[in-house]
Amino acid sequence: MKELVDQIVARLREQKIEVPEEEIASRLKKLVEDFRVPEGEARRSVLNYFLKEHGMMPLTRSNSEKVKVSEIAGPGRWVDLEVKVLDLWEPATEAISQTGLIGDGSGSIKFVKWAKSGLPDLEMGKSYLLKRVVTDEFQGRFSVKLNRTSQIEPLEQEIEAKPGSRGVEQLKVAEIGEQGCWIDLRVKVVQLWETNSDAISQSGLIGDETGSIKFVKWAKADLPNLEEGKSYLLGNLVTDEFQGRFSVKLNRTSRIEPLEEEVQVGSQSAEFKGALVDIQKGSGLIKRCPTGKRSLAKGICSEHGKVEGTYDLRIKGVIDDGQRVQDVLINRETTERLVGITLEDAKKMAMEALDHEVVCSLMEGKLVGRYFSVTGPRVDRYILVETINEAEAVTIADLDELIGMLEAD
C-alpha cells in the first residue's frame, strides 16, 4: 500500500500537485479493501481522481472542440460552448462556486463551476464562450463542468438560447414518468399549500383530466402567483422525482399563461395491496372546520382560527407491501362500513369514555396487521380510498404455484 501511495505522490508531483498522503491512502484503501479493486486499477483510479480535481485531464489530453449543447451525448468530453446563462441556482456545496443552466440555439444544459477553478462568475442573461469544459453525465442527464483549465470569454453578440433542451413536450400529468424532463402542462390549480422555505414562492397541487401532481415555484423564478381554482398553460417546467413521486418545478425559464377555458381535473385511479401497518394521528373521531372542511388541531383551524367544529370520522392509514409504503385516506362512509360503527356510535363511545382516542383504538384493533387491497384516486402522497377489501384467503393453488416456482429455481 505504501508503495502505491508513493507512486501516486510521485506522479502527482510531476504535475506540481501536492496531495496529503493520508488522502491518497484512504482513497486507495476504500477501493482495494472495501470495493475489492485490483491494485493497478485502484492506483489509476486514485491518480485520475486527483488529477481531475486539479483540473488536469488524465492520460490523453485531447483538444476541445466547439459543439452545440444538443451535440453533447456522453461524459468525459472536452468541449467549447457558446452559450447564454439561462438560470443560476444555489450551489449545494462549497466545492461549487456556481451552478445553473446555460443554453444555445440547440438546447440547454446544466453547468457546474468548481470553486477550485478560480474562474470569474457568470452573469445571468449574459452570453459567453466557455472553453475547455468537461461534459459529465448523471442518470442519463448531461452537464458540463468548469474546472481550472477552463476559460470564460464574454461575448459581444447575444447567443439566441432556446430554453429547454431536447424539445419541450406538452404532456398530460399522468404521462410524467421521468425526472429532469422539460415539459408544458395545461392544468388547473387544485390546491395551494403553505410553503416551508423562503426559496419557494408557491407550492401546491395542479391537475388535468389525467390526474394531479405537486408543483413548486421557486422564489428566484420571479413569476406571477398562481391562483387556486384557475387554469393555466405552464410552459417549460422541469419534472422532478422524490421517492417515486413526481413533481414539477417552475424556474426562471418557465412561463405562466392564464387560460380562458377551465381544465377539468380527473384522477389517476390507483390500486395498492398490502398490510395496514399504522393508523396515524388525526384518525378516528375528528372535528372539522365548518367553513373550510379542514380538520382541527385542538379546536383550531389553521385558516379560520378557533371555531366550533363539526364531527367526522376518518382514517389516515399506512399500507405496506414490504417494498413500498402507501398512505391512504379513508372517508366517513367507508370507515363506517369497514369498522362497523357509525359516526353516532363513535360520538357515544367517546362521550362515555370521555376520550376521543377510544375510537382510534377500536379502529387499530380491527385493522392494524391485516391485509387489504384498496383502490381510489391518487392525490399527492395519498390514495383517497374508494374501495377497500380484505385480501383474499390463501388457497392451496396459490401455495402450489409458489412452491413450484421455488422448486424450479
Place this chain on the structure above:
Amino acid sequence: MAGFSREVARRVFAEELKSCNYSFRESEDQSQYAPQYLLTPTGAKCNRVFIVGTLTEKDDIGGDTEYWRGRVVDPTGSILIYAGQYQPEAAQIMANMEAPAFVAVVGKPNLYQTEDGNIIISIRAEAMQRVDEATRDQWIMDTAKRTHERLKALKDAGPVPISDSFSTADRVSAPSPVQDFQRALEHYHTDVEHYRKTVIHALTSLKGELIQDNTPEKAVPVPALAAKPDARIEPPAEVKEKGKSEGRKPKMKKSGSLAELAEQDDIEQVEEVPIFKRPMSEG
C-alpha cells in the same frame, strides 16, 4: 409535504431474522439520528419489520414498570419481541392478551451482544394486534414471496463489481438495492439453497394445514386441549402422509403444553445459531 418518508416494514421469516448479526447506520456522518438498518442474510435491509405468527409466551420482565417480552413463532422458528414504557400501546395490548394467539407485530429490529459474545436479535414492537389465522396465512405467503424475490436478486447480484468512478461533489449516489445483496453475500456468505428450502418448508407446512382444514370428513374429535379458538386440530396420520411432509419439522404449536413448546424451540435455536454466527468485527 414529502421530506420525511416512512420506512418500509420488511417481511422476513423468524429463522432468517435470528441469523442476523449485521446492522449499520445509513449516513456518512454516522450520526445517532441516522436510521439504523439490519441487513439479513438474503439482503433485506430492515429498519422495520412486519411479523405475523403465534404468540406462544409472554412475560413481564420489568421491575417497577411493565416491560413485556413475547415469543412469536412462525413456520421456520421464533423471535422475541419487546414492549415497554416507550411502546405503551403495544405493551398494553400484550398485557391484555392471552397466549397462544395469532398476532401481527410491526417493530424495529435490534441487535445486542451477550456477555459470551453471541449476537441476539429482538424486535421492539411499535404496534401489535391480535389477528386471525387467515392473516397469518397471508403473511406466510407474503413473506415467502418477498424472500423468494430476494433469493433471486442474490443470485443476480454476484460479486462486487469494480467501482470505476468516484462520485463528484454534486452527485451523491443513492445506495442501490444491488449493493444490499452484495453486502449480504459478502458478510454472511449466504447459503441461498438453505433459505430456498426454508421458504419451501414454510409453504409446505401451511399447505398441509390447509389440506387438513379442507378435509372435513377426516375431522377427528377435538381433543380437550385444543378446544381454544386458535388451537389447531392434529391431522390424522394418513393426511399428514399425503401432505408432502418431506423435511417438515414437527409442528410446534400442536404439541401439548407451552413449556414443551418453548423447549422444542430452544433446541431448534441451539441447532441454528452456530451455523450463522460470525465475528462481529466483520460488520
